[in-house]
Amino acid sequence: xxxxxxxxxxxxxxxxxxxxxxxxxxxxxxxxxxxxxxxxxxxxxxxxxxxxxxxxxxxxxxxxxxxxxxxxxxxxxxxxxxxxxxxxxxxxxxxxxxxxxxxxxxxxxxxxxxxxxxxxxxxxxxxxxxxxxxxxxxxxxxxxxxxxxxxxxxxxxxxxxxxxxxxxxxxxxxxxxxxxxxxxxxxxxxxxxxxxxxxxxxxxxxxxxxxxxxxxxxxxxxxxxxxxxxxxxxxxxxxxxxxxxxxxxxxxxx
Amino acid sequence: xxxxxxxxxxxxxxxxxxxxxxxxxxxxxxxxxxxxxxxxxxxxxxxxxxxxxxxxxxxxxxxxxxxxxxxxxxxxxxxxxxxxxxxxxxxxxxxxxxxxxxxxxxxxxxxxxxxxxxxxxxxxxxxxxxxxxxxxxxxxxxxxxxxxxxxxxxxxxxxxxxxxxxxxxxxxxxxxxxxxxxxxxxxxxxxxxxxxxxxxxxxxxxxxxxxxxxxxxxxxxxxxxxxxxxxxxxxxxxxxxxxxxxxxxxxxxxxxxxxxxxxxxxxxxxxxxxxxxxxxxxxxxxxxxxxxxxxxxxxxxxxxxxxxxxxxxxxxxxxxxxxxxxxxxxxxxxxxxxxxxxxxxxxxxxxxxxxxxxxxxxxxxxxxxxxxxxxxxxxxxxxxxxxxxxxxxxxxxxxxxxxxxxxxxxxxxxxxxxxxxxxxxxxxxxxxxxxxxxxxxxxxxxxxxxxxxxxxxxxxxxxxxxxxxxxxxxxxxxxxxxxxxxxxxxxxxxxxxxxxxxxxxxxxxxxxxxxxxxxxxxxxxxxxxxxxxxxxxxxxxxxxxxxxxxxxxxxxxxxxxxxxxxxxxxxxxxxxxxxxxxxxxxxxxxxxxxxxxxxxxxxxxxxxxxxxxxxxxxxxxxxxxxxxxxxxxxxxxxxxxxxxxxxxxxxxxxxxxxxxxxxxxxxxxxxxxxxxxxxxx
Numbered sequence: 045x046x047x048x049x050x051x052x053x054x055x056x057x058x059x060x061x062x063x064x065x066x067x068x069x070x071x072x073x074x075x076x077x078x079x080x081x082x083x084x085x086x087x088x089x090x091x092x093x094x095x096x097x098x099x100x101x102x103x104x105x106x107x108x109x110x111x112x113x114x115x116x117x118x119x120x121x122x123x124x125x126x127x128x129x130x131x132x133x134x135x136x137x138x139x140x141x142x143x144x145x146x147x148x149x150x151x152x153x154x155x156x157x158x159x160x161x162x163x164x165x166x167x168x169x170x171x172x173x174x175x176x177x178x179x180x181x182x183x184x185x186x187x188x189x190x191x192x193x194x195x196x197x198x199x200x201x202x203x204x205x206x207x208x209x210x211x212x213x214x215x216x217x218x219x220x221x222x223x224x225x226x227x228x229x230x231x232x233x234x235x236x237x238x239x240x241x242x243x244x245x246x247x248x249x250x251x252x253x254x255x256x257x258x259x260x261x262x263x264x265x266x267x268x269x270x271x272x273x274x275x276x277x278x279x280x281x282x283x284x285x286x287x288x289x290x291x292x293x294x295x296x297x298x
Numbered sequence: 299x300x301x302x303x304x305x306x307x308x309x310x311x312x313x314x315x316x317x318x319x320x321x322x323x324x325x326x327x328x329x330x331x332x333x334x335x336x337x338x339x340x341x342x343x344x345x346x347x348x349x350x351x352x353x354x355x356x357x358x359x360x361x362x363x364x365x366x367x368x369x370x371x372x373x374x375x376x377x378x379x380x381x382x383x384x385x386x387x388x389x390x391x392x393x394x395x396x397x398x399x400x401x402x403x404x405x406x407x408x409x410x411x412x413x414x415x416x417x418x419x420x421x422x423x424x425x426x427x428x429x430x431x432x433x434x435x436x437x438x439x440x441x442x443x444x445x446x447x448x449x450x451x452x453x454x455x456x457x458x459x460x461x462x463x464x465x466x467x468x469x470x471x472x473x474x475x476x477x478x479x480x481x482x483x484x485x486x487x488x489x490x491x492x493x494x495x496x497x498x499x500x501x502x503x504x505x506x507x508x509x510x511x512x513x514x515x516x517x518x519x520x521x522x523x524x525x526x527x528x529x530x531x532x533x534x535x536x537x538x539x540x541x542x543x544x545x546x547x548x549x550x551x552x553x554x555x556x557x558x559x560x561x562x563x564x565x566x567x568x569x570x571x572x573x574x575x576x577x578x579x580x581x582x583x584x585x586x587x588x589x590x591x592x593x594x595x596x597x598x599x600x601x602x603x604x605x606x607x608x609x610x611x612x613x614x615x616x617x618x619x620x621x622x623x624x625x626x627x628x629x630x631x632x633x634x635x636x637x638x639x640x641x642x643x644x645x646x647x648x649x650x651x652x653x654x655x656x657x658x659x660x661x662x663x664x665x666x667x668x669x670x671x672x673x674x675x676x677x678x679x680x681x682x683x684x685x686x687x688x689x690x691x692x693x694x695x696x697x698x699x700x701x702x703x704x705x706x707x708x709x710x711x712x713x714x715x716x717x718x719x720x721x722x723x724x725x726x727x728x729x730x731x732x733x734x735x736x737x738x739x740x741x742x743x744x745x746x747x748x749x750x751x752x753x754x755x756x757x758x759x760x761x762x763x764x765x766x767x768x769x770x771x772x773x774x775x776x777x778x779x780x781x782x783x784x785x786x787x788x789x790x791x792x793x794x795x796x797x798x799x800x801x802x803x804x805x806x807x808x809x810x811x812x813x814x815x816x817x818x819x820x821x822x823x824x825x826x827x828x829x830x831x832x833x834x835x836x837x838x839x840x841x842x843x844x845x846x847x848x849x850x851x852x853x854x855x856x857x858x859x860x861x862x863x864x865x866x867x868x869x870x871x872x873x874x875x876x877x878x879x880x881x882x883x884x885x886x887x888x889x890x891x892x893x894x895x896x897x898x899x900x901x902x903x904x905x906x907x908x909x910x911x912x913x914x915x916x917x918x919x920x921x922x923x924x925x926x927x928x929x930x931x932x933x934x935x936x937x938x939x940x941x942x943x944x945x946x947x948x949x950x951x952x953x954x955x956x957x958x959x960x961x962x963x964x965x966x967x968x969x970x971x972x973x974x975x976x977x978x979x
Contacts, residue, residue, distance in 0.1 A: 099865065120869050127867025138862045140576070142583035147575055154575050155867055160566035 048075045049108075050207050050239045051096060056105030058091055058262075065091045066102070067262040073207065076237040078230070080244055080253030082282075088262040090211060093243045097130060097209040098122050110206050127155045131205030135215040137192045139184040139199070146171075146180040149199045156203060170198040174228055190221025194228065201232060210242040214249050226252045247286060251279035258285065265289070305405045308385075319374055320410055320417075322843045326367050327418025327457055328425065329832055333360070334453035335426045363833060364460055366598075370840040371464050372471050373594075375407070377847040379475055386476070396476050403472045407465055415461050423448030502557045505549025512542035516898040519905045522721050539902075543895055544597065551592050551887065556585055572872060576863065577879045584852055591848045592887050595841045599892030600899070602837030603924045607900040609830025610920040611907065616819040619910035624753050624812040625698055626783035627790045628799060631756060631808045632658060638782055641802055645784055648795050655697050655785040659690045661757055662768070663777045664731045667738065672724055674717050674759035683731065684757045687768035694751035697785045711744040713762040717754060719909040729761075733774045739767075748910075753810040756781050793817075838928060841888065842935035846942070849881050853943040860947050870948075877943045885932055885939075893925050900924075 051073040058066040065088050073079050083089045094100035096107060098114050107114050110129060117125055131152075132138075139148050146167055153163045171177040174194040176187075184192055193213060200208055210229070214222035230252050232238045244250050252275065256268040268285060270278045309316065379386075389399050427448050434446075516539050519527045527535045559582055563569050569578065581588065616623075628645070632638050645654050662685040666675065675681055688707050695702070707713065714724045727743045741761060750760065763771070772778065789795065790812040803809030860873050900921055 120871075123864070123867050123869040123872075125867075126865065130867070132865055138858075138865070140579075140859050140862060142579040142856075142859070143575070144579075147579060150570060151572070151575060151863075152866055154570050154572040157572075158570075160570040163570055164566075 049073065050075050050077075050110060051241070052106075052108040053096060054106045056092075056095060056107060057103045058088075058095055058100070059103045065262050066095065068105075069259075069262070069264055070105075071257060071264065073239060073241055075239055076233070077255065078233045078240045078242070078253045080242050080250040080256045081259065082244060082247075082250050082256055082286075083259035084245070087259040089243045089245075089259050091262075092259065093209055093211055093241065096241065097132065098126055127152070128203075129206040131200035131203065131208040133193070133196050133200050133208065133210040133213045135212040137184065137189075137196045137216075139192060139196055141184050144181050144183055145176060145187070145195045148184070148195060149180075149202055152199060152203045166202055167198075170202055173232075174198045175224075188221070189217050190224055193217060193221065193225050197225065197228060201236075201238065204236070205238070207239045207241060210240060212244055213242065214244070214246065222249065247279060247282045250282055251275050256282060258289070260289070302405070304402055305409065308402070309406060309409060316378075316410060319378075319843070319847070320414055322374075322839055323371065323411065323414040324417040324421070325839060326370075326836055327414055327461070328422040329836055330360075330363070330367075330460065331419050331422035331450075331453050331457045332425050332429075333832060334456055335422065335450040336429070338450060338452060339430065363836060364463075366837065366840065367460075368464055368467050370844065372467055373844055374847050375468050375471060376475070377851050379403075379472065380851065400469070400473050400476050403476075404465075404469050407468045407472075411461050411465055415458065419449075419454055419457060422453075423450075426450075497556050497560065498553060499557070501549050501553035505546050505551075505553055507546075508542045509546030509550055512539050512546055513894075513898045515539045515542065516902040519902050520721075543600075547596050547600075547891060547895070548593050550891075551596065552589050555589060555592070555887070556582070559585075572868070573876050573879060576859070576876050577883075580852070580856060580859070580876075581880060581883060584855075588848065588852075588884065591844060592884065595845055595888035596891045596895070598837050598841040598844075599888045599928065600895035602834040602841070603892055603896030603928055604899045604903075605830045605837070606834035606927065607896055607920045607924040608903050609827045609834070610923050611900065611904060613819075613823040613827040614920055615907055615911065616823065617816060620812055620815050620819070622748065622750060622754075622910045624790075624810050624815050625694070625751050626657075626753070626785055626810070627792070627812050628784040628795070629753050629756060629810040630782055630803055630806070632780035632782050637802060641782075641799055642784070644798050644802075645786070645789070645795055648792065648798070649786055649789060653786045653789070657690075657694050657697055657783045657785070659686055659694065659752060659781050659783065660772075660778050661686055661752070661760075661781060662772055663779065664733070664771065666729045667732050668729045670727075671729065672714070672716075672722065672759065676759075677717065678758050682759070683729070684752075684760045685763055685768060685771060686752070686757075686760060687765045688762055689765050691751055691762045694783065695749065697783070698751065700749070707744065707762070707764040709764070710739065710741050710767060711764065712741045714743045714746045715750045715760040715762065716746050716748055717758055717908070717910070719748065719911075731771070733771065733776060735774075737774060739771065752781055752783070755810050756808055834924075835927075835931075838931045842931055845884050845888070846935055846939050849884055849939045850942055850946060852880065853877065853946045857947055873947070874944065877947070878940060881936060881939045881943065885936055889928070889932055893928065896924060897921055 049072045051071075053069060053071050055068050055070055056066055057064060057068060069088075069092065081089045081092060091100065095102045096109075098117070102115055105115075109125075112125070114122070114125060139145075140151070143151070149167050149170065150163050153166060158166075167180065168177070171180055174197060176191055176194050176198065179187055179191055179195065184195070187195065193216075197213070200210075208229075213229070214225060217225065226249055229240060229242070233240050240253075242249070242253060250256050251270075254270045257264055258266040258268070266285065266289075268278075268281060273281070386399055389402070390396075394402075427446060430446050515526070515535065518525045519535075522528070559578055562574070562578055568574060628641075630638075630641065642654070642656060663680070663682050664685055665682045675683060691713075716724070724743045724746050729741050729743070731739050731741055733739060741763065743761075750757070752760065793813050796811045796813045800809070800811065800814065860877075863873055863876075864870075
């Protein structure tokens with residue numbers, strides 16, 4: 045644990061009807077880090093993201109974000125915490141279909157009671173970065189999947205969150221749109237030093253992260269670091285690791 | 299799974315959504331059954347209403363009510379259909395053909411209507427028995443207990459026939475709906491964005507101008523003889539006003555509303571607020587169907603309020619005006635001294651010598667040669683002014699409980715007693731009175747009043763003159779007549795005295811009794827009041843229910859949006875605020891427009907009734923009563939809708955399609971409340 049840690053989780057447990065979906069997981073995410081969480085279906089990766097992002101609560105353990113123990117917050121404090129510090133990108137975009145793209149992106153700033161001029165300036169800047177400046181007055185159903193996800197990313201980024209949670213952000217996208225989005229995430233990570241925690245089952249998406257945490261049966265079984273490796277090399281390393289893990293699983297089950 | 303099993307499961311699953319629909323239909327059927335049962339009890343009705351007016355009115359009003367209830371049921375049914383599009387499409391995907399889907403919906407409707415029918419007849423029967431007992435007690439009627447039965451086979455038969463008719467209408471409406479839509483439509487229609495209303499400024503202007511013109515035309519009737527209602531004609535003007543109001547309502551809501559919403563959106567400072575930025579776009583998204591609902595609700599509310607207000611006015615005014623039409627408890631012309639003494643003795647025997655105060659007034663009958671005489675001058679068999687002395691007037695007022703001194707007339711001054719409050723001001727006018735032997739005398743009207751001391755049956759066009767002038771005119775030998783007025787504490791409500799006095803004055807229209815008049819008015823108008831209350835309550839409850847279904851339907855379609863807002867950091871209280879705003883918008887528009895329409899309509903209606911009670915606050919009472927009932931009903935609907943919407947959003951069975959939704963959503967919802975409250979800052 046260093047002083048630059050944005051997120052610290054200590055021995056967290058999440059149980060559903062006496063079944064442990066997360067079993068004594070500890071991890072920390074440093075400021076400006078891009079962390080990927082991988083694992084097969086049922087490994088607990090989405091559960092982990094939910095508890096880390098205040099959407100669900102833990103059964104035991106402690107989670108700190110910006111030094112605040114989020115498991116101790118009540119309903120209103122949790123909402124305020126999300127409003128102030130967290131950004132989200134979901135697989136299904138979760139844009140509000142009755143609002144235009146501009147209005148969707150504006151929502152987090154209205155919660156922070158920013159001035160209209162400030163809101164519009166921020167939207168323009170981010171829309172340009174995400175290549176959706178010509179789509180601002182359209183409604184979500186008038187956009188392609190890739191454009192929608194970039195709009196969702198812009199909405200998540202507009203308030204400069206302490207940490208951006210992304211849950212399978214490329215899950216519903218074609219390969220080109222997925223790559224475009226991942227490039228953008230990488231860009232904001234590198235240029236704006238946004239801390240990102242991304243859940244994915246896809247090795248290619250994961251290769252954009254600096255560090256990969258691999259889960260199995262609710263436990264951390266491996267961590268991979270990109271370090272100075274190229275993305276391609278890192279991608280191959282992830283694939284190899286997945287193959288090893290799959291073989292091990294196969295061998296255990298035989 | 300059998301069709302019956304599917305229907306059973308559907309109804310169970312949607313119980314909370316159907317409960318209000320079931321409740322409102324049961325209520326309507328209860329009123330329906332009760333009205334017919336009550337109307338068919340000849341003995342009670344004739345004692346209560348005096349004649350067969352109620353049956354006649356029921357015959358006219360019931361078909362109208364039936365048509366409206368059919369409309370309401372079909373309207374509500376459409377909402378259910380739209381909400382269940384996805385479910386219907388799944389049936390179709392599973393291989394159910396359209397006939398089977400229609401059968402499922404038909405069976406559901408049959409089940410709900412039968413349940414509502416059962417509840418309606420049982421509760422209607424109970425209400426009937428309770429009310430009949432109260433009426434029997436009140437009227438002192440002796441009824442064989444066996445003749446009061448809660449179940450009236452004729453009423454039940456009519457109610458069942460109506461329900462069958464309603465089911466046929468619903469079946470046909472469902473059939474059309476399902477036939478019209480393809481499988482793809484069914485899958486897509488629930489989430490599709492409605493086509494936005496094209497904003498045309500001219501439509502908004504025409505709408506606004508039509509409304510204002512309609513209101514102005516309604517008020518024009520107050521100008522009396524100069525008004526367009528008199529010069530052009532009542533029928534064309536009433537039709538024109540009606541058309542202007544309806545067109546104005548449609549265009550104002552259809553064009554003005556989007557225009558206003560656009561203006562709000564354009565005003566960045568008000569729009570970029572965390573509740574407005576959600577509320578306005580969500581409302582705009584459903585603008586087409588919302589506008590339609592608001593128009594229907596506004597027009598129905600206005601009709602209901604107008605009907606209720608008119609019923610209250612027709613009932614309340616004459617009763618209120620009895621203080622003027624019958625200032626004394628009993629009054630009759632003194633034509634036979636023996637009869638007068640007999641009458642006074644009857645009163646004394648009943649209330650004692652101390653309980654009676656009588657006053658005999660001599661009225662001088664004088665004609666006038668002036669032009670532009672008030673209408674009261676000729677509003678009787680023989681045209682002319684009735685002159686009474688100031689001291690008689692003063693003492694009569696004192697007996698009525700008014701001790702204020704008005705005996706300050708001098709010279710040829712007079713006070714003119716007006717029949718009703720109107721626009722004509724007689725003050726300052728001079729009337730020349732014709733006296734015998736070609737003499738004449740000019741009278742100056744110093745003041746006018748609505749405080750009469752003699753009933754209008756015995757004196758209209760009355761002038762109060764100073765005693766000296768009165769004696770001077772009386773001395774000329776003008777014709778005169780005597781009126782006996784009887785006062786006394788509690789005498790105005792003494793039905794025993796009335797029953798004993800009236801046989802003495804059979805067929806004498808000049809015999810006036812305050813209690814007799816009140817009974818006549820109550821009998822004549824209570825049936826119309828009863829019908830107007832029933833009809834307007836049904837209308838208001840139906841429009842409230844229509845708005846309820848609109849809101850709940852909107853909320854259902856927006857559950858995911860509210861979940862997204864929670865994830866973005868919206869507090870539950872803030873989301874509740876958004877929901878409340880949306881409910882408020884849909885209720886406030888019909889509330890304000892409906893109230894305004896009814897106020898102008900009632901102002902117009904009131905002008906048609908003689909305003910005997912003056913421009914007092916009591917004059918506004920019918921409007922206050924009608925709008926008060928409206929406010930209560932809409933207030934209750936606001937709370938019910940709010941409660942149901944919260945239940946829809948945070949209810950236990952809510953499931954949201956997102957991978958980040960925890961598997962135990964039930965626990966997720968409840969855990970928030972249990973979380974320990976500690977500050978993170």
